[in-house]
Amino acid sequence: MTRAKLDFVSSSSLTSAQKAELLKVDNKDLTFTHMYWELASVGSTSRDILVYGKANYEFTYPEDEKWEKGMVPTVFSLLPVLRITDRRPSSKFEGKGLVLAEASVIDTFLAGRFGLLGDNEWESLAIQTFYSNIHYLRERCFSSVLDVPSELRKKGRDNYMNVQITKFCEDHEYHLKDNGSNGHYVGNKLSLADIHLSNIIHFFSTVTWGKMALDRFQQYESLWKVKENVDKVPAIAEWRQSSIFKGHEEASIAWYANNAIPEDEPEA
Template structure:
């Protein structure tokens, strides 16, 4: 099947690379952001929460399995998420034109920079991105060991992940969070991309996937858990997580990971 494609770097596009770069220099109030992902939490949560936090002009689009199977959902790499950024400036030559971004890590980092979530200088930015990358790949390590394996191996993979991989992750991050003063943030004393991403990973593992088993692990690490407590009290994020829309995404995620990825039956 040939899937529908979004314009990314085509040389015959109506926008040159320089014009696209100029759009990205516009103020947040002069842009709109359309974020497309599955109707799940998972890898889409961090970008959604940054768009909410940044008070951006945004819309969340959701792909159905039927729509995906038809090949009509436009993407860059036959994968989600994608972010479409539209120029809203009436006087701009590119008014109404769009720039497209792909790949979760690229989109997350781009939004973090726009909304002041990448620190105050280059070193802080690099440190935040390092923590973010390590958090992001915890999800990948989880998928490799517990989801994309034969059903009869999933319980063993889960137990090894929770007892070894997750423990080592928590120990590493606890060390660095203590070094930053155990203040609920990874770098300095400001909310960052790494903080939000960790909170979403914790929320996913403890709400969607493994419940109390994951919760018991995370709560052993006081500095790490303080990040979760800090992020969930950010007014915009707290309000978003109380919406029916967000709760619906969590419920659909539980169904998806239970039905399609067969969470081990002995989950409490």
């Protein structure tokens, strides 16, 4: 099946120079349209950033039937996709915009737009380094636990929890202590890495393995403090109590219940 494609490098709508110019437009004059499944998962961090930044945003979801028929345009046949358009009346960009794909690119782009990549180039690189390692932890979950035969999922889950998550927590606890155990990865300000870690902890302790994962993360005080700091950010706290967010969470729990070993799965 050939899926409908979105223009990415094409100049049929805007030239490369015009796209670069559009990216210089102030946030308040842009609309960010974010498409992802009605789930938490990979789209969560970019949603959090748009909420935190008080952006002009819209969260959209593909229709299942259209998706199955390849009628939902994407860049790589995957989601999320972010559309950026100029909302100013009579702007030369009116009705036109650009598209970004890949969760890590979208997250990092939005973090830069909304002040979550530190105060200088070095801090930006450090934050992106922590973010990348956090992001990879989620990807290893898919390869270790989900994308395996069902009879191997429990073994994969146990190895993932006992080896990979433990090593991740030890590594990140070390660096967070090195930053003074102040609840932030870099300096003393909220960053992309902080929000992404909060999402990963929430994902594992709410959506997939509940108390088992929660207990593991809570053993690491500096790491847990990052989650608590993010949870206290007013805009993010309000968003995570919203009916929309809870709908994403409930749908995720239902999906992963059928695709991941629950924490109380009996021994074979």
